Amino acid sequence: MLVTISYAAPSASDLGYLLHKHPAKLQTFDIAVGQAHVFYPEATDTRCTAALLVEIDPIELARSKRFGGDSQSLGHYVNDRPYASSSMVAVALGKVFRTAMTGRSDTHPELAAAALPLEIAVRALPARGGVDLVTRLFTPLGWNVRSTPIPLDADRPEWGESRYVDLVLSGAIRLSDALRHLYVLLPVLDDAKHYWVGDDEVGKLMRAGEGWLAGHPERELITARYLAHQGSFVRDASARLAEIEGVTDEEPEADARPSTLGAQRLATVLGILFELGARRVVDLGCGEGALLAPLAADRTFTEIVGTDVSAAALARASRRLKLHEAADRDRERIRLLQSSVTYDDDRIAGFDAAVLMEVIEHLDPERLPAAERTVFGHAQPASVIVTTPNADYNVRYPTLSAGAFRHPDHRFEWTREEFDTWTRNVGTRYGYDVERRGVGPDDPEVGTPTQLAIFRRVAR
């Protein structure tokens, strides 16, 4: 909420001319959900400091659709926006100092064009990536960077640092460049969902980044983050429920394992489906449709159903499969159904093959029997393919601490022996023959990273 720009030189108060703001006055500007104030804490012949104080109205913000406000989310009432020097401060900066940002000055053109000894302080800057990223972003631009992390709670040192830093930049930089650096890099460091991205953000980024962004070593990160939050910020029901709990259920970005294993798993499962001669396939727990996509692309498969508990995941799968623009015969071929393997579902009954790829380990062990009944007892596909991590292999992952799971949502990870016992029990109980295979490199000691079982229903 507070950015100060200091200029130390003879006739320092010329800074007022460059900023087009009079040093003797408090000037206030309306911004989208609040006000921006410009005033000068100091203005002497040798040093002049302009302050931009942004007041965000939290109630307006929570009610503003434009800023991704969602009056149904507690997080929008108790919110750092009124205090942090966030992307919203950058927006205010762009509005209040628009002319200064262009580098135009009718009265002091030389000063505007010159690199000036500037010191910029940004209070409570939300910095995802911490002090380190702050340094990596500003240093290549010629700034001397001092950033101090703010503790999360001074009374609770064990909680560590907050995501905010107090930042002081100093260097000899043109004022317009300095402002444009802040304009782009504050939102990049903030990296928050709250940042509203309009239609012309690409154009704005090109203009504000002119002359410095193209050669910046972190260009890709800057561009990606700056444009990352396009689209609406939609909270789904599960997020809302998670909030009631006071917990956050955000999934880590991906499996920490090399992505090649996922690809190998897909290829293996696809190969087995061909081998089984399956034409009607249901992928239980299809997620965003990683397996559905190759199935859809192959006309061997005449009926493809993907199920998932998450309506949001199914919506993403639908987009990925482009079902909205698919031909009628494909729409009939491919269906996405919200379902759960712990509830019997007639819609998934009687397929040639059902795939449970990396699904069972997300179930609480006590819920497994219900899932077994649903899949093997009720849906009764001719074949079932199950994959799950091999806990024996975890010792081969140096970054994984002993006893830890590969994914925070895993409720268990089985050793080969445990998987073997389970598959044999299920096969016996429900009348399926079991064949065991693996995916990934076969380590002589600990086996393959992914274990796999093929269940074939015994003709009765």
Added chain:
Amino acid sequence: MTRLGIPAMSLVVLVGVSGSGKSTFAAHKFGPHETLSSDAFRALVSNDQNDQSATEAAFDALRYVAAKRLAAGLLTVIDATNVQPAARKSFVDLAKAHDVLPVAIVLDVPAAVAVERNAERPDRDFGAHVVRRQHDQLRRSLRFLGKEGFRRIHVLDSVDAIADAEIVREPLLTDRRDERGPFDAIGDVHGCRAELETLLDRLGYQVLRDPDGRAVDARHPDGRRAIFLGDLVDRGPDVPGVLRLAMGMVRAGNALAVPGNHEEKLLRALDGKSPAMTHGLAESLTQLAAETPEFREEVRAFCRGLVSHLILDEGRLVVAHAGLKEAYHGRASGRVRAFALYGDTTGESDEFGLPVRLPWAEDYRGSAVVLYGHTPTPQVAWVNNTACLDTGCVFGGELSAMRYPEREVVSVPAEQVWFEPVRPLQPPPPEEREAGVLRIDDVLGAHIVETTTHGRIGVRAENAAGALEVMARWAVDPRWLLHLPPTMSPPATSSIPGYLEHPHEAFSAYRSEGVGSVIAEEKHMGSRAIVLAARDPDRFGAPPGWRGIIHTRTGRRFFSAAVEAEVLEGVHAALDASGILAELESDWVLLDAEIVPWSVKAGDLIRDLYASVGAAATAALPAAVAALESAAGRGVDVSELLDRTQRRAANSFAYQDAYRRYAADDEVQIAPFQVLASEARTYATQDHSWHLAIADRLVAADPGLFRTTARRMVDLSNEDSVADAVAWWEELTAAGGEGIVVKPHANLVRAARGLVLPGIKVRGREYLRIIYGPDYTEVSHLARLRDRSLGHKRSMAAREYSLGLEALERVVRREPLWRVHQAVFAILAMESEPVDPRL
């Protein structure tokens, strides 16, 4: 004026040549949406109402819409010429498929009139020969309409008759929804007069007798009425006596009756037909032979007048002898009657020569209670909102009645075996699902949960979808998830300056509902938890060694398995030491509690959200104050901004204090405040002093694990008592407490408008900073925040409360898992609905 009677639920087929005035007739005599016109559908599918090439598509669409209307039970009028038998047949078939009566209204105007009318309409360019041909077809059709299946045929044979006709809608005989009871439904009597008299007496009826001492009527002092579910006759010792009593009660308005298959057969015998003299018919006829011809005639008229089934109590109760599936409720057709009399039979017979009946009740998902008889079972059991009341009295079982709406069963034993059964009484219907098996359509999609306290509660499809993920991924095993606590509403916004919430508004809310005595309970700064402590894992399908479960208000496990085990051991020990389970006569108990500290559950939230905001605010605001003070020192006029920023800086520190109180690293403690259920009962009607006394005993047994809930009784009519409670709230919240919860002392209270809210939370001024943000106390903020819309929150709280009670009721009634789960799931679905999170 000609009065045309038509059944209120029917498919009316207008028959008349082009130009006979069907559309005008329909427009005048029926509602705006009731008529489906072939011209209009032609226009819809082709843009031209006279485009004959579009006729097929138009009729397809018309029939589709008609089917939807009939499925919804709406009277529907078909405005088309319908002069050809094939055209009419498709509508007769449609009516039959939906078990509604087809009605034909023929508009028979002279062909010349029709030709003349068509000539006046430029869009109808077909010649007179078309009308004449239609007229011929119509004439030929007239005498076959009855044979085609139309149950009412009205012919209006002149322009005047058409104009003068008045449609009179006659309710179906089955439609008695304005009869609201209360009722006592009585199962198959089969001539057991003595038992019937005993049962009526037990139910509180006074039996009236004629001079010969014969029971001829019975009346209930409270105006309750009996419902005879059919099979009054055959097999038993005194068929005439039963008939005399039942007919008398029906005549006097003290009873309703539906026919059973035995009445049907008796009627045929009395009508002079000769049905097989089996299954006790011979006994009935012998006994009736001793009666007067007048009595026999009376019996005949009585049996003839019985209607297949009755829809009662605004559609909430359906009675039929052999039950009735939902699609047949309020419908009329041969198969509806057959179902009501004989049940869902396959047409095959079993090894005893008795018809094989399909278990329709197991598939029943309707909201109406269905009471029926017909199939003798050892005891009355609820299956999906249906109950069979035939407990085989004549075979030496019992004669049973169900009190409605109380759902209490009253039975009297048979005095002896009056008739040897062909086969032994069937065991009660098996639980239709294997324990622990749920179906996705039990919970997904829009559905209705019927509750005893709040009627039918609808769950929207999108909310169910939202809840499924949470339920499937994070909730504990449904077998152990017996309840979820309802959301709690705050009071109306306080009128006291500087306050958003104040006890006064909670007190006046209860006062206005007629609640005089409330209890204020300390609101602990913790997380809501449901504690199930069970001695016998089998009761909940759990593995050996399982001792219960502790879950959150959205059904997640509260603790890690190890901590849970330790906590449950403590709970069990305290239960044992206090003797509470023995007193409740149960092996398990379900407790509603708050577990402190809040940081046990919400540690992440405190750090990620609350502390984070505090860090930013307490870093930025003092710096802003310093910058403004420098500017002020230079003589810049920033006073207003400085003033505000200083206040905000102070607010930010107050906010930090507020959340820090919730982040204490205290030992985990359970503060129970309500007993939800045990084996045989729920406790919603026990007053809160009782509940807190149980809690106090747990605290006494283990003061380390359990925490007491401070409380104040408040007499709302006594100013001192109210002032004392307010002072207490001020004291609690000033010391950093979250606030209080105000509850009706009596616990579950019904008022005129339905259930009174079970609790209203009144949160402290400082606590609310972490809900509304650090600066909410600023005058400009408070003014806007006062506008809180409580209606939705309240309604949700009421619905969730009723669903929660319903779930508990279903648990103690030992209903199938899916029934319990459906109610619990619905609460979670309600919770996934967007609602202002600050409330």
